[in-house]
Amino acid sequence: MTGSKPPSLDHTISRDPTDSAALTLPGHLDTLDLEAMGEARAEGGGEGEHDYEEVERVGRYMVLERLGSGAMGVVLAAYDPELDRKVALKLIDTRQPTLDRARARLQREAQALAQLGHPNVVAVHDVGSHEGQLFVAMEFVAGQTLSAWMRLEAASELAPDTGEDADGPRPTRPWREVLEVFAAAGRGLAAAHGAGLVHRDFKPDNVMLGADGRVRVLDFGIARSANEADPPETDASPETRAKDAPAQLTESAAADTKLTRTGALIGTPAYMPAEQFRGSKVDARSDQFSFCASLHEALYGERPYPGGTVGALLYAVENEQLCPPPRDTDVPAWVHRAVVRGLARDPDARWPDMAALLEALADDPAPRRRPLWAGLGLSLILGASIAIVVASARADAQVCTLDGREDAQAELEAVWGAEARARVRAAILDTGLEHAPAVWTQLESRLDAHAEAWVDARVDACEAARDLSSPEQRELSQRRATCLQRDLVHLRATVEEIERIGAHGQSSPPIAERLGAALDSVAALPQLGRCADLRELMAELPPPEDPAAAARAEALDRRLIELQVKHNAGERAAARGALEAVIAEAEALDHAPLLTRAWLRRANLLEDAAEFDEAERAYLRSLELALASGMEREAASAARNLVWLMRYEQARPAEDATEWDLIAGAMTAAVDTDEAWANLNCTRGIVAYTEGDPDRARALLETCLRLREGDPNPDELGIASALNNLAIIEQARSDYAASRELQERALAIRERVLGPEHQLVAASLSNLGSLAGFEQDWENARDRHERALAIRERVLGPEHPDVASSLNNLSNAELSLDNLDAARGYAERALEIKLASRGPDHPSTASTYAVLAMLDRQQGRFDSAIENINRARSVWLSAYGGDNTLVGLALSVRGMTxxxxxxxxxxxxxxxxxxxxxxxxxxxxxxxxxxxFALARALVSREGASAADRTRAVALARQARAVYLEYATVKRRSLAEVEAWLETHAAEPASDPE
Structure with a gap:
């Protein structure tokens, strides 16, 4: 069997406590290792209270009280009787066998801290284990975090406590006092750098100001040697995030949350330099950036780079969009210059080291004091990422004009009423295709269900709007109504596109494809629940303030929805042509949400047309726009699609997609919905499979399937896609029974939802055919592949890459049935299509080279066989590396030849x-x-074969026989051959002839 690609697949910011009794806790809790926490969560641990069995002793330490808990363990106050002192004891549960790497990381943290021995770095006294748990004993610091020092006392001393967090600059302490405290923290950081360590997560929360007045840097839990490589990527389950986070109108947490769940973004985004965002190598200059970002916040009451979301923050850092200092600041210009240099995007442009920075901050050319005056910014109920302008005319507009269900039904009637229903029915049945009545039944049922749900949502929105009084509530209600109107536009465009299904005659795409695409269009109708989802409404950016510009934006948005429907309906060429005009108008209007969606749609169209280079550029443009405007969902989609495009469609090296995978993970964490996590896990799962890692692929795809099946309004086609891909993984793991069960479930869903003449049905048939081939049931395999080929030729056209895949699979089946001429005909036609659509260096093309090599071998054309298998091996080697199973397959075929x-x-x-x-x-x-078995035959056949060769050969043949016996129903021919060989060779004497 040759390898072939799987079918196409388809926050609240946590503020510091104001309770002074809690001020000794955050610093110690933050020393829990970030990445190890991510690993623990990936194994199913939650983010809430850690299960902890009360103990009186941990090693020699007497437990006094529990200070708090983190995701991996607890922090205890304890007494050391040997040295008569109080310590902070961090107790981490590392008993799970999967946490070996986490345990090593935590031990390294303790060793790193113990090595420093600096007065401005928290001291580690002891490291040990207790009943399978790791403990770290460190000095007990009574005091408060630098973050609390900056916020709590400054706010209480300089301004009245409003009980709310300000969006503008916070009150600040005198700048000389700030510099003095930060200089001490900087000396601790410099000491770490001198020991060859990089902190990687310096921020105010990781600095303690003790009651003794001494400043100590904490949380070296992600510190490592400056020469040590970053860890390999890990994936944490989306189920690790907090499930009970309240849906409230509040500032986005994305810019302040530690995104450990991506397994790659280590650190706190608000203080991270550009190189750390990108996942590039970090060094002491990266810590310098984080130090200066923290210092900027302490001096000016706001962080240096704007952005209420991770995406907006990343864009600001990459483009050096530094916030200007407040007009009323008394911080001297020479201090500002020193801080700004440390915040440079290019590490080479920063200070050479911390010592140089600290020297510059101490070099006051003209000491002076000015009265400190810092205005307290007005607190907004909504975060920066929403930017609702409640003073606009829209806030005063009437939210709902409907009165009752009958009015909502009347509004819908114009879109999906009796007349529209009759037109759609006629359009479907007039195609004359055999399965058209079944398609109409599916369409009618699904359109009726969507229409009923729309009416319910519209009535609910109107009833909820009647009692609203505040401008903010009215604005959100208006957004909900606007969302439902956009969905009605989408429904109208879908119905009208289906009505035109026969208007194109027999032009491309074929009528059968358009019929299948009609079902795709209905399946792609938006989930109406999003219009009642507070986070969805908050994430939507407002229209332009100018009424004329707002009207243009609304019209362009309607056109964009219509073009999306055309795309879903298979009218890709028409959609693409019209889209260029929309993009040009949107560029002139310069409205970020519209531009982002337009470029994302353009990228989708280009990818569907296999114009991968242009698609990549379009995805990059849409990602840039999404990040700049804080559109996290669109940014997650663009980045995820870039990973898919590069790693799957173009089979490029992993490092090409590393940055985009990092951003995809960060944006998915920011969006934080089951749908977003399912999509990311599915993408990563398929990429892992193509990279030859079926175990990781299986774990990711199982998570994807679990999330999709758990959705209250499940996406059936999404579930079928996950089932399909899991089946491929089980096939790769040789669990054919599990694979068949999953694949049959996927096929049943697709035939029920899409009818028998759909390309996704063909994909399921193709995969069932491949599975039958693995089981050596070649007659069944050929039947499945023939059915898949017939559907694909009718629906996709004769030159489509998926047609080539079916031809390749049929060639394999005919080869195994000894129909060599038929096999060669299929293979040569497949190669012609693949060379035209994919090029000679794509792994899919390599699979056809491999089939041709096996055909050549069967027909005694050994030179041609070697040439073709070497081509296949070279492509797979370049795409996947030398340890991939496909490279091994190529070596096996070449060895047999x-x-x-x-x-x-x-x-x-x-x-x-x-x-x-x-x-x-x-x-x-x-x-x-x-x-x-082939190796056994080669060993006894070579000239001068020794007794050891013969003994080894017999052992190899017996190992092969054991496998053939286990799969006797599918390896009958191989079993007969090996038994005949053993009957002759196992009976021969093992000793060398004299």
Missing amino acids: QLDRGRFDEAIADLEAAERLSLANEGDAGELADAR
């Missing part, structure tokens, strides 16, 4: 390498058995 042509030493070298790769990757058992 060398065996057939009598070049036994070359055969042995290739087959031994193939065996090693298969064992290392836990590859397909049948393919490993085939390689071993």
Whole structure:
């Protein structure tokens, strides 16, 4: 069997407590290792209280009280009887076997702290284990975090306590006092750098100001040697996020939250330099940036870069959009210059080291004092990412003009009433296709269900709007009404597009494809629940303030929805042409939400047309726009699609997509919905499979499926896609029964929802055919592949890449049935299509080279066989690296070819390498058995074969026989061959002839 690609697949900011009794807690709690916490959460741990069994002793330490807890453990106040002192004891549960790497990280944290021994770094006294748990004993610091020092006393001393957080600059302490405290923290950081360590998460919360007046830097939990490589990417389940976060009107947490769940973004975004956002190597200059960001906040009462979301913040940092100092500040210009230099995007433009920065901050050319005056910014009920302008005319507009269900039904009637229903029915049935009545039944049912849900949502919105009084509530109600109107526009465009299904005659795309695409269009109608989702409403940016510009934006938005429907309906060429005009008008209007959605749609269209280079540029443009305007959902989609495009469609090296995967994870964490996490896990799962990591792929795809099935309004086609891809993974793991069950479930959903003549039905049939091939049921495999090919040729056209995949699979089936001429005809046609659509260096093209190589071998064309399999191996090697199972498959085919042509030493070298790769990757058992049996024959056939060769050969053949016996129903021919071989060779004497 040759490898082939799977079918197309388809926050609240936590403020510091004002309770002085709690001020000794945050610093110690923050020393829990960030990445280790992410690993623990990936294993299912929550973010709430850690399960903790009360104990009286931990090692020699007597437990006094529990100070608090984190995701991985607890922090205790304890007494050390040997040294007669109070300590802070961090107790971490590392008993789970999957947390070995986390345990090592935590031990490294303690060792790093213990090595420093500096008065401005928290001291570690002891590290040990207790009943399978790791503990770290450190000095007990009574005091408060620098963050609390900056906010709590400053606010109480300089301004009345309003009980709310200000959006504008907070009151600040005198700048000389700030510099004095930060200089001490800077000396601690410089000491860490001198010991070769980089903190990677310096911020005010990670500095303690003790009651003794001494400043100490904490949380070296993600510190590491400056020469140490970053950890490999990990993935945390979306179920690790807080499920009970209240849906309230509040500032977005994205810019202040530690995004450990992405497994890559280590640190706190609000204080991170550009290189850390990108996942590039960090060094002491990265800590310098974080130090200056913290110092800027302490001096001016606001952070240096604007952005209420991670995306907006990342854009500001990358483009050096530094906030100007407040007009009323008394911070001297020479201090500002020193801080700004440390905030440079380019690490080389910052200060050479912390010592140089501290020296500059101490070099006061003309000491002076001015009265401190800092205005307290007005507190907004909504975060910066929403930017609602309640003073606009829209706030005074009537929210709802409907009165009761009958009026809502009347509004819908113009879109999906009796006349529209009759037109759509006629358009579907007039196609004359055999399955048209079944398609009409599906369409009618789904359109009726959506229409009823729309009426319910509209009535509910109107009833909820009647008692609203505040401008903010009225604005949100207006947003809900606007959202429902946009959905009605989408429904109208969908119905009208289906009505035109026969208007294009027999032009491209074929009528069968347009019929299937009609079901796609209905399936793509928006989920109406989002119009009642507070986070969705808050995330929507407002229209332009100018009424004329707002009207233009609304009209362009309607056109964009109509073009999206055309795209979903298969009218890609028409949609693409019209979209260019929309983009041009949107560029002139310069309205970010509209531009972002337009470029994202353009990228989707280009990707569908296999114009991958142009699609990449369009995704990058949409990502840039989304990040700049704080559109987190669109940013997550663009970044995720970039990863898919680069790693799957273009088979580019992993490092090409690293930055976009990082951003996709960060934006998904910011959006934080089950749908967003499911999409990311599915994308990463398929990429992991193509990289030869079926175990990781399986875990990611199982999470994706669980999230989609748990949705109150499940996306059936999304569930089918996840089932389909999980089935492929189980097939790769040789669990054919599980794979078949999953694949049959996917096929049943797709046939029920989409009818029998749809490309996704063809995809399921194709995968069932491949599975039958793995089970050596080649007649069944051929039948499934023929059905898939027929659908694809009718729906997609004869030159589509998916047609080539079906041809490739049919060639494989015919080859296994010894129909060599038919096999070659299919393979050569497949190669022609793939070279035209994918090029010679795509892994899918390599799979056809491999089929041709096996055909050449069967027909005795050994030179051609070697040439074709070497082409396949070269492509797979470049795409996936030398330890991939497909590279092993190529070596196995080449080794067997060398065996057939009598070049036994070359055969042995290739087959031994193939065996090693298969064992290392836990590859397909049948393919490993085939390689071993071929290796056995080569060992006894080479000139001068020794007794050791013969003994080893018999052992290899017996190992192969054991596998063939296990799969006797599908390996009958191989079993007969190996048993006949053993009957001859196992009976021979093992000793060398004298």
